[in-house]
Amino acid sequence: MDTAALTAWIREFARLIAANKELLTELDSAIGDGDHGVNMDRGLTAVVSALDAEPPETPSALFKKVGMTLISKVGGASGPLYGTAFLRMAAAAGDSVELGKVLRAGLDGVVARGKAEPGDKTMVDALRPAVEALEGGGSVQEAVRAAEQGRDATIPMVARKGRASYLGERSAGHADPGATSVTLLLKALEA
């Protein structure tokens, strides 16, 4: 994928986040502090403005801009988590991007930052299967399906990270908002 395709991906992600802002807020209200939709939308709106103002010329520059904007503008825990993911993706990206490889770097960044394990009911539960699908030579559609399955698998889980973990067993029964938004990141690739 080249810079133009990647930029289109990020813009589509921003659009999907805006379109699903209410859903994300609703999910986060059930198990967290209810700000995930608003925070992500604020962050990605800022990303789109930054891209409009100065279109990046390399994949690495693109991811770095996205990452820096998110860590500064999102406000909630998803800021440093998504931000770190994109900064690691920037470091892993060459001139042309191999999606599985950069997303693996992003996933490793998220795990390093949030110290989440599979099954902790976090974005890792959706992102990891998608990355593994891509690494295994799977198509984007297969990666999206893997992310969706991972997201749905968070429904019965009891949260062990973040503010949702304070709820203990009450956190079960709802999909994790982070797993839901990261599934949108994958879905944005399909557009």
Added chain:
Amino acid sequence: MTGLVVVCHSRPLARAAVALATEMTRGRPLQVEIAAGLDEDTYGTDAVAIMEAVVAADDGDGVVVLMDLGSAVLSAETALELLDPDVRDRVVLCPGPLVEGLVAAAVAAASGAGRSEVAAEALAGLAGKESHLGVTEQDQITEGTQGGPSAKVRVTDPHGLHARPAARVVGEARSFDARVELRNATTGSGWVPASSLSKVATLGVLQGHEVEVRASGAQAQEAVARVAAVAGSGSGLSTGRALSTGASQDLGSAGENGAGGGPQGRAGAVAGAASPGVAIGPAARLRAVPIDVPDVPSLGVEPERQRLDRALDQTRRELTRISDPIFDAHLLLLDDLDPEARTLIGQAHPAPQAWQQAVAAIAADFDALPDPYLRGRAADVRAVGDQVLRFLVGAPAPTLAGDGVLIAADLTPAEAATLDPTRIAGVLLAAGSPTSHAAILTRTRGIPAVVGAGPQVLDIRDGTLIALDGGSGEIAVAPADAVLDAFRARAAEQRARSQAARSRAIEPAVTTTGVPIAVGANVGSVEEARAAAANGADLAGLVRTEFLFQDRTAAPDVDEQLAVYRAIAAAFDGRRVTLRTLDAGSDKPVPFLPAPPEANPFLGVRGLRLSLAHPTVFAAQLQAIALVAREAPISVMFPMVTTVGELRRARMMLDEALARTGSGRPADLRVGMMVEVPAAALRAADFVPYADFFSVGTNDLTQYTLAAERGNAALMSLSTGLDPSVAQLIDLLCRAAGDRVPVAVCGEVAADEQAVPRLLASGVRQLSVAPALVPLVKQAVRAT
């Protein structure tokens, strides 16, 4: 000077916290920056702003960063990544509390402290509040183990960190006030909480692997040292029963190769001689009946969760009765299965189905592991899963498959009571002690038994020939011919001795000095009463009336009890029958007298305490006893009496029952009490006016005097035999009783040939033992 950075979600909050802290520095300068909120009124944290604040606060002496929660921590860590490495090295992210920590840090920084000292001050910022509110260190909640003490250790156990060592690791980890995490450094696994058995087991640690331990919290240092030691050695415990793998392999290989040595004294282990006699036969086990789970829809989340809670409580009670690491592992597995099942119940599954799914899922996790030994642990999950499921659906307990020497982890009293002596040659238990309820029941039924033999006996294959001597505790697995012959010879000799005793069974037992001693029997059913009479018992020294009450959903009514008491009296045919009133409690529960869960069942509402708490049930039993007392020589005996007040209340209720059942008092009725509580033995003189006799329950008296639970295999050396302290209490009792009140002993030591002379010397004039042992005890008396 050391700079400070305040990171939090709200900008006004950060400003106010800084203002409060500055007040404390009395005008001395302070280098403090704020990185809080996205703007004046949007909550959030910004890693870029934090990075800038750190740079602004740093004058070369470094910076301490204080954060509130959640994204503040993640953003601060992200900010570190954005800093130049030389600045980054001077930054300390401090987990201290934001407001209190900031105040303490400000004071320290203003007085010129370096960054580590400032951070330490901030971390200790809660100390004042804690000591004021009386919070102990154990109540402290710790977050994250990163940066805490850690250690790496190579695992030497040939099986790796499998269920039993893993359970010990988990037990150790939980015993500290610390959050402990483990990872398999060799496979590069992620960190898992050391407090979760299934998580630890899924690390797949094999022999030679390196395990990394880290911890945070008040006792992090000790926890890391201890957990690492246990994980490394697989048996790093200095207390409890060190089950060396070597021993387990010896036994296992003997079983498999048929090359067993002589009858092993089981050196190092604590196998207990529980019921005398030699048994030889193939290993047999209890087989579970398939559990039928009815297809009934969920009654709702709450009722189903409560149903699960009840089944888990029952299972935990059953498991905690057994003191053995393998069951500790089962207990821990329950904790892992519980949340899974609970979640499924939340999705409208009925409790049994939810539980089955949870068990299947976790067992499948184990099944998927590459190591065959760990894969085998799936069986532990399924075993404990079945145990809970049986309680959930009310399915019957497992039944015996095949004849021979029964090998089991432990037996419930119900299981032990239903053993068929014509099919079971002997019993070999991994857990338990000679004074446990199960051991007593095997003795009563004349089935040779060795208990507390350790979990390795569970690995013996079905059908392997077993020889055991329940009198000495010796066991031989697949013995060689010579060994087998030795056991057979011993069996023949014992048969000869018992025949000699039997031939004199109905004669009275008189000591060499001419003192007649009544030798009675302890019985728990009409059938046992008949066996006791046939064995020459001079009386029923103890009738355990519990057997009428257990395993049923309602109390037996007066008529039913009367019929049974009559039948027992008929079996003894004019000889005295001592009816002990219901002796139940949460250690041997009766379903229709719900007892609240007790931390220490043996110290709880049991014996007479329970009867007095349920006067309707008690009155019905006393009425049946009053009725039979008009027909036969009956003694009434109250169990677990602690105070004179209790005995008087019980006697009053008996008097009321006598008044209800006719006029006058039966001439042959005696009323007495068991002496099981040290307090009662010490104050025996106070009880003398209210008791026609005392009967010492040495099992409970020993456990209460030595603070050693009778079923705990690890304490077997304390709980078996006649301890000098207990002998001294019996002396005191006999002195207080004098000639007015006869003293009997109905506990296990009454059948101990070594203890009999000592008891008789104290002044005990009546012994009561298992029916099968009456002839032998009479012989022991005659030899005294």
